[in-house]
Amino acid sequence: MKPAPFDYSAAGDLSDARRLLAGGAAKPVSGSQSLGPMLNLRLARPGRLVDVSALPELRAVAETAGAVTLGAAITHAEIEDGEVPDPTGGWLREAAGNIAYRAVRNRGTLGGSLAHADPAADWLIVMTGLGATAIVEGPQGRRRVAIEDFAVGPFVTALGAEELLVAVEVPRPGAGASWGYWKFARQVGEFAKASAAVLLDRQKGRLRCAVGALGRPPLLLGDPEGLIEGQVSPAAALRAALPERPAEALVLHVTALTRALAQARGGEEGR
Amino acid sequence: MGSEVGDRSGGKGVGARLQRREDERYLRGRGRFVGDIRLPGMLELAFVRSPVAHARVRRVAKPAEGGERVFAAADLTGVSGIRADSGLPGFRSSVQPILAGDKVRHVGEPLAACLAETRALAEDLAERVELDLEELPAVHDMLRARDPGAPLLHEHWDENAFLESAVEVGFEAAVAGAAAVVRRTFRTARQCMAPIEGRGCVAVWDRQLEQLTLHSATQMPHIVRTGLAGCLGLDHGQVRVVAPDVGGGFGYKGVLLGEEVCAAWLAMKLDRPVRWLEDRREALTGGANCREHHYEVVGYAAADGELLAVDCRAIVDSGAYSIYPFSACLEAAQVASILPGPYRMRGYRCRTWSVCTNKPPILPFRGVARTGVCFAMELTMDALARELKIGPEEIRRLNLATPEEMPFTNITNKYFDSGDYPEALRRAVEAIDLPGLRARQRAQDPAARRRLGVGFSIFCEQGAHGTSVYHGWGIPMVPGFEQATARLTPDGGLELRVGVQSHGQGMETTLAQVAYEELGVDPAKVKLVHGDTALTPYSTGTWGSRCAVMAGGAVAAASAALAGRVRAIAGHLLQARPDEVVLADGVARAGGAEVSIEEIARTWYLKPQLLPPDADPRGLEATEGYKTARDTGTFSYACHAVTVEVDLDLGQVRLLDYAIVEDAGTMINPMVVDGQVLGGTVQGIGTALFEEMPFDAAGQPLASTLADYHLPVASDIPAIRILHMETPSPLSRFGQKGIGESGAIGPPAAIANAVNDALATLGAEVAEIPLTPERVLRALAAAEPRRA
Structure with a gap:
């Protein structure tokens, strides 16, 4: 379990990183919590790693009246510990504090997790629930990608070969907004077997119901109002959205959605 | 964690709660493991392993560059494969090649050895070796392995089975009057042992001594020496095996590996030290396999709850090869003989098959077959209880051997040396508050989606069993006498030399406590010398819960012999008769006078002019051998009681409370016993809930990292309470019983019984471990139509 040979460069700033990433053979690395094991198993064999964890542009935080933009190299632990502003008044902190275990959170980054696009990871489903926007920079300049368009398949994103995820813009919820995020992981530190996020x-005017850990990008359900109001059952919503999947394969996801909805409604059942 | 028994000795001998002396070294990271050994000129070894489960090897092509550092089967001249034949008739013999030559029989089997200055470079080299393999259909399902027409792993065999055995005692007559008959199929998953330190070795050839030294992470250095000498065609005098600090074993380090033989051959061939350090992927996909059993059990009981008979057909998936020294048949041999356990019954029938499949060889894991056997037997008892509409505690109470029956000989002629099983059960029922739990269950909302359940398992652990048992089971390695050497050093320190090997058991502390009983030398002044064939008496090593009894007995015997010689010198110095001399607290006393043991040792070694001319010339060093009064083993036992909450929407099982009543006989060190029980129980919880190495139909292992192979972690473990009983064994020196594996035996049965208790009103029942959410949900779904 030793990686194949690779070169390593620590980028000083964003333009330096873009120069090093040019050509597409190099791979950006930040906390290395997902890429590291893949390197060791020789499943990932980049010719060069470009360390972007210290780029000022990826460590920056920007606040506006409507949103907070968090740099991609901000760690889960920094979010958990409140070292960066949380536009949701605590939802991000709580989600961050339940990612894997502390050693992973100390190094793992928000942007790294999103760019890795593991269907069972936390940030992808949480940001989908919150309606966040990915800020991407590449040779053609900077562009904004709605988070539901960012992951396009399991471990596959909309990032071009030379593009880099720079930051994530998280909208501030309105007064009285509530939130539910529920994941089922059998053990502390495991990836979720099922997860769901609900924004009310x-x-x-933002009602969002998203289901994760489906082996595909998060599923943003079409009729959040019906789910939240209880006119559509979680089982029916999932069956309609994923007709090709047998009901028994969705049992855990139905439970996750049920419990996230209950949390958002303020019920005890979601805990 | 609680323990009922306090420190009775008030001192430092048997029964004292001494802190473990070795922990200072371990906890500060100052141990020295195989991975810490670096020798000048050392090369690192990486293996090219088979990517497929079953194939004919057409060609192993070495790369043009670096090919001289690559070795394949044809290069290994003068090396024999590993062979471990059962002594029982009908055994089909396999030879495990050191490097596969004509055929590979499981994923991960070594095909070529690659050497380089670092492991990373060795892996780079291994990647450039090209394999031409003609893939064959794989045997992945133990239930189909013996089908006519199944592809044969060992082509000279007539079917894929190492051994078939049958036992029958009074079966037909016993079942005639049965009022309740339950049939169940049970299955335990294939697991992988996961000591923190994996396997590994450093081999070095000493030109001056003309001797190979193998530093190995092993539990049994002497057996490795015998096996290695055999494979390499060397005299024992040319082989020394040294086990440095070893980071857990659990059975995985009680096996001679082909990788060790290969590293040793390479070190001799190249005259350079060679190191192989297993990585976790090698262990998971090609190495540490264990546990996979399948049972079809029929239980028969009378209307009054009396257990009449048990009928069992058990299949053990032994994998591709018979391993040295335990063979492919240890598990099945144990299944047939220990299934009835501590229960009385009139009839018994059991057939077992050790089948051969395209998986890594099955290795003994803490508890060996007992974990599966306990699962099968204890779930059968609960099924009978439900059938008869009596409580699980009631059916056990009715059928357990009683203290009045001790020593009890069960239906398979197991000789239970001592114990009070019904009392252990009674205390466990009390500890878990069964009446309170039943009241809470009655108060549950019938529509609740989280259900409470309570479960029990009670079982015995035959430990320190010796010659007749292993010979009877046909195991190639048969333990005999255990020896130890006790030696005073000129400064009054004590050296103990034992052939067993401590890899976490705390023997540096407990064996010093044993010596204290005889010699009164402070454990702080005792040095345990172990893990080195050049320095210690021959021993089969550390396995089978044997060390407290066998090494403890041998250390006591050697210490007693040494004490006699110390008394003789003390008597001379104190002008007293030797039998008047009392040894305690580092001092020899007689009458009102005393002399320190230090002074006695100094006199013998450095001031012999003070000794009488007829002093005993054997001096202050004694080697003695020991065997228990009978070699049928000590029987420790335990009752596990657990309450669970089952989430019906998730299939998730949460452990709410866990109590263990444990009887280890006389405890040498109660804290060490607690540690053993606790660690084992956590592993048993892993077996019950998490650990599973799935294989696909092509024989590919599907969990290649610890992200996929789930071990129990701290947050999965409730506060486990351990309550002790102490029924001394009449067979051992101090009444102590082997306890090392016990904790790992009981949890799957107790937890599954608790889950079934929780699901009973829904008509659902689990019978396969681990109890993943998928399995629990499947059991619930299967019960739906029955309830409708």
């Missing part, structure tokens, strides 16, 4: 933000 009537002031800003």
Whole structure:
């Protein structure tokens, strides 16, 4: 379990990183919590790793009236510990604090997790629930990608070969908004077997119900209002959205969605 | 964690709660493991392993560059494969090649050895070796392995089975009046042992001594020496095996590996030290396999709850080869003989098959077959209880051997030396508060989606069993006498030399406590010398819960012999008769006078002018041998009681409370016993809930990292309470019983019984471990139509 040979460069700033990443054979690395094991198993064999964990642009935080933009190289632990502003008033901190275990959180980064696009990982489903936007920079300049368009398959994103995820813009919820995020991991530190996030933000007109850990990008359900109001059952919603899957394969996801909905409604059952 | 028994000795001998002396070294990271050994000129070894489960090897092509550092089967001249034949008739023999030559029989089997200055470079080299393999259909399912027309792993065999055995005692007559008959199929998953330190070795050839030294992470250095000498065609005098600090074993390090033989041959061939350090992927996919059993059990009981008979057909998936020294048949041999356990019954029938499949060889893991056997037997007892509408505690109470029956000989002629099984059960029922739990269950909302359950398992652990048992089981390695040497050093320190090997058991402490009983030398002044064939008496090593009894007995015997010689010198110095001399607290006393043991030792070694002319010339060093009064083993036992909550929407099982009543006989060190029980129980919880190495139909292992192979972690473990009983064994020196494996035996049965208790009103029942959410949900789904 030793990696194949590779070169390593620590980028000083974003333009340096873009120069090093040019050509597409190099791979950006930040906390190395997912890439590291893949290197050791020789499943990933980049010719060069470009360390982007210290880029000022990826460590930056920007606040506006409507949103907070978090640099991609901000760690889970920094979010957990409140070292960066949490536009949701604690939802991000709580989600961060339940990612894997502390050793992973100390090194793992928000952007690294999203760019890795593991279907069972936390940030992808949480950001989908919150309606976040990915800020991407590449040879053609900077572009914004709605988070539901960012992951396009398991471990596959909309990032071009030379593009880099720079930051994530998280909208501030309106007054009275509530949130539910529930994941089922059998053991502390495991990836989720099923997860769901529910945002109930009537002031800003944002109702979102997303289901994760489906072996594909998060599923953003079409009729959040019906689910939240209880007119559509979680089982029916999932069956309609994923007709090709047998019901028994969705049992855990139905439970996750049920419990996330209950949390958002303020019920005890979601805990 | 609680323990009922306090420190009775108030001192430092048997029964004292001494802190483990070795922990200072371990906890500060100052141990010296195989991975810490670096020798000048040392090369690192990486293996090219088979990517497929079953194939004919057409060609192993070495790369043009670096090919001289690559070795394949044809290069290994003068090396024999590993062979471990059962002594029982009908055994089909296999030879495990050191490097596969004509055929590979499981994923991960070594095909070529690659050497380089670092492991990373060795892996780079291994990647450039090209394999031409003609893939064959794989045997992946033990239930189909013996089908006519199944592809044969060993082509000279007539079917894929190492051995078939049958036992029958009074069966037909016993079942005639049965009022309750339950039939169940049970299955335990293939697991992988996961000591923190994996396997590994450093081999070095000493030109001056003309001797190979193998530093190995092993539990049994002497057996490795015998096996290695055999494979390499060397005299024992040309082989020394040294086990440095070893980071856990659990059975995985009680096996001679082909990798060790290969490293040794390479070190001799190249005259350079060679090191192989297993990585976790090698262990998971090609190495540490264990546990996979399948049972079809029929239990028969009378209307009053009396257990009449048990009928069992058990299949053990032994994998591709018979391993040295335990063979492919240890598990099945144990299944047939220990299934009835501590229960009375009139009839018994059991057939077992050790089948051969395209998987890594099955290795003994803490508890060996007992974990599966306990699961099968104890779930059968609960099924009978439900059938008869009596409680699980009731059916056990009715059928357990009683203290009045001790020594009890069960239906398979197991000789239970001592114990009070019904009392252990009673205390466990009390500890888990069964009546309170039943009241909480009655108060549950019938529509609740989280259900409470309570479960029990009670079982015995035959430990320190010796010559007749292993010979009877046909195991190629048969233990005999255990020896130890006790030697005073000129400064009054004590050296103990034992052939067993401590890899976490705390023997540096417990054996010093044993010596203290005889010699009164402070354990702080005792040096345990172990893990080195050049320095210690021959021993089969550390396995089978034998060390407290066998090495403890040998150390006591050697210490007693040494004490006699110390008394003789003390008597001379104190002008007293030797039998008047009392040894305690580092001092020899007689009458009102005393002399320190240090002074006695100094006199013998450095001031012999003070000794009488007729002083005993054998001096202050004694080697003695020991065997228990009977070699049928000590029987420790335990009752595990657990309460669980089952989430019906998730299939998730949460452990709410866990109590263990354990009887280890006389405890040498209660804290060490607690540690053993606790560690074993955590492993048993892993067996019950998490650990599983699945294989696909092509024989590919599907969990190649610890992200996929789930071990129990701290947050999965409730506060486990251990309550002790102490029924001394009449067979051992101090009444102590082997206890090392016990904790790992009981949890799967107790937890599955608790889950079935929780699901009973839904008509659902689990019978296969680990109890993953998928399995629990499947059991619930299967019960739906029955309830409708």
